[in-house]
Amino acid sequence: MTEARAPRSWSDIPLDLTGLVLRRLPAHVDRVRFAAVCPQWRVAAREVPLPPPLPLLALPDGTVYSIPCSELLRFPACAGYADACGNWLAFSEEGGCFLRNPLSNTTVALPGMFCVQAPRRGAGEQPVGETGVTWSEMVDTPEKLTMYKLLFCSPQLIATFVRFQKTAWVAVCRPGSSWWSVHTDHPFPLFVDVVFQQGKLYVLDHLKDVLFAIDICVDYTTGNPWISRVQQAIRSVPPLRLFRTAGEIVITKVLYLVESPGALLMVHRKMHGRLMNQADTRTAVPTGVNEFEVFKADFVRSQWTKVTTIGDDRVLFLRRRCSRFVSILKMRCQGIA
Numbered sequence: 578m579t580e581a582r583a584p585r586s587w588s589d590i591p592l593d594l595t596g597l598v599l600r601r602l603p604a605h606v607d608r609v610r611f612a613a614v615c616p617q618w619r620v621a622a623r624e625v626p627l628p629p630p631l632p633l634l635a636l637p638d639g640t641v642y643s644i645p646c647s648e649l650l651r652f653p654a655c656a657g658y659a660d661a662c663g664n665w666l667a668f669s670e671e672g673g674c675f676l677r678n679p680l681s682n683t684t685v686a687l688p689g690m691f692c693v694q695a696p697r698r699g700a701g702e703q704p705v706g707e708t709g710v711t712w713s714e715m716v717d718t719p720e721k722l723t724m725y726k727l728l729f730c731s732p733q734l735i736a737t738f739v740r741f742q743k744t745a746w747v748a749v750c751r752p753g754s755s756w757w758s759v760h761t762d763h764p765f766p767l768f769v770d771v772v773f774q775q776g777k778l779y780v781l782d783h784l785k786d787v788l789f790a791i792d793i794c795v796d797y798t799t800g801n802p803w804i805s806r807v808q809q810a811i812r813s814v815p816p817l818r819l820f821r822t823a824g825e826i827v828i829t830k831v832l833y834l835v836e837s838p839g840a841l842l843m844v845h846r847k848m849h850g851r852l853m854n855q856a857d858t859r860t861a862v863p864t865g866v867n868e869f870e871v872f873k874a875d876f877v878r879s880q881w882t883k884v885t886t887i888g889d890d891r892v893l894f895l896r897r898r899c900s901r902f903v904s905i906l907k908m909r910c911q912g913i914a
Contacts, residue, residue, distance in 0.1 A: 588617040605630040654679040690756040730773040760804035841874040
């Protein structure tokens, strides 16, 4: 009589085979589900080298969409966020502002005090060690300050734009520090976008149509960052403009800066709209038609070079406050390929 064979377990699948399966799962939620099957698969999910997963699209009400599928998820940790920067969401509450990673639930408190570089040392100023720079708290109260576009540049650097006195200024801090360092020597009243690329901040300014490069220094006694230099990197950025075509169609141009491996990209987006009367005003209502052009920064020649492709396995996600460059698997993904 033949003995009945015990059913094979999912954990018996060899590690190299589980790696092949994991590499065909570009969505983060699918990788989490894979790791939940058994302890062996959980180990495989940690040890198998994988490309970064596709990003999740999070709405302020806590609704999350998992790409490439149209599956709708609920992430309570995402509800109520005010801004986004990479894998971090920014929240503003009565007790202050903070960043939260909704996947790991890690939080980083943001400083509530803003300091500016002082010309000479005096009472109440805070020295910055070997740099010889001193700092004093800003006269404007926090209620008069507005932060726009947070950047989680590295575990040692967070950057943002601070609006006050009818203009915008760059501010930087170290996660966990008690104050922001605000650079007031160079205002950006009509800045378009900002990114962190290869150790520098790059700001696209509409008023002067220039791309600026910002150098960051660190005080080695405290670890606090501060802006040491702002210089022009590329001039002759095509200006933003609103123009009318035949009939009631208008076209608005929007510019985005996108960090990519080894290059800085600028995306021109032309949005078509139709002029309509709303509450005694003429408003351009989007028609859904968009045109895109992509340029790469050539810092040697100080110019933008138009590119015709970013690669078959790469995708750009564009948002005014958080754009992403993502490499995807060379496979047909629903809604992407």
